[in-house]
């Protein structure tokens with residue numbers, strides 16, 4: 335509990351002083367926040383920062399998700415979505431199927447299409463360029479937030495081009511920004527254990543920073559709630575913060591709550607509400623140079639996403655419709671929410687809903 339800077343956990347008081355003085359928090363502060371049982375105290379600190387940045391506004395977006403293929407050569411232990419090409423359940427959409435998905439919803443006021451897939455060994459680079467061009471031809475005004483940094487590095491390999499040239503070609507074809515997936519946890523220990531084949535942390539950051547230098551914004555994520563320690567979480571956040579100091583192109587940080595079902599870590603129990611809220615709040619406090627913190631309702635549920643608006647988050651993502659990565663791993667959340675449901679959640683939390691485009695421009699209602 336908090337009254338004028340008095341906390342149930344006295345270790346939060348010096349952090350309060352720093353927050354008030356707008357001083358950067360260090361690694362020890364991050365650990366103190368993560369270790370504290372005073373969730374309301376940590377949430378209060380995060381809410382101070384969130385309100386300083388965004389007042390009472392809470393953002394949502396009218397978006398559509400498209401997971402074009404789950405065929406993936408990486409085989410990460412935490413992933414239930416990726417399949418080898420010959421495994422039951424593997425799929426890849428043809429360009430015609432993708433266009434049909436877009437056509438189905440042309441009557442809706444979708445401003446962003448969020449596109450993520452696996453690392454497909456055979457699809458040619460032209461498939462990805464044609465996908466972006468085709469969607470843009472059907473929906474010229476839409477923003478394409480497509481391909482994580484890991485996919486971009488893979489496409490560069492397939493195309494035989496540098497990352498910069500790959501991104502430029504995709505931009506030319508209609509790419510608007512990159513989603514934040516694939517960062518996982520930067521700790522070498524965790525990567526060796528869970529995703530040894532995945533693009534390295536420095537590779538992931540280099541793709542994002544190359545994108546920033548080409549004028550493409552990216553998001554950033556952290557997959558939490560599996561084998562990582564609190565120290566590894568803090569180090570991940572600090573590394574993102576340092577990268578943002580250099581290029582400034584990260585828009586939003588999204589903590590991704592690990593879902594264990596159908597993964598090689600199925601014996602783990604998944605995250606708790608306490609940890610979900612704590613993680614969002616710590617991210618808001620540590621990532622002082624990130625404009626936005628998003629609570630992805632698909633992963634933590636609409637009710638917790640609503641509460642997160644008092645724990646540092648200013649964005650609850652959007653309508654989504656048809657998400658596969660988390661649902662393959664046992665998510666019980668719906669496939670989508672209507673605009674009316676999103677508005678209700680935000681207003682009941684005492685916030686002012688703002689429908690945004692991908693770059694956080696308000697869309698007039």
Ligand code: V47
Pocket residue numbers: 412413414415450482512513514515516517518553554555557588590591592593594597630659660663
């Ligand atoms: O990189 C994989 C994660 C990510 C599981 O930018 C899992 O706004 C939980 O990029 N449990 C892809 N997470 C999703 C992604 C994303 C999602 C929402 C918003 C944004 C954004 C980006 O999903 C992967 C991986 O870290 N993931 N398996 C799992 N079992």
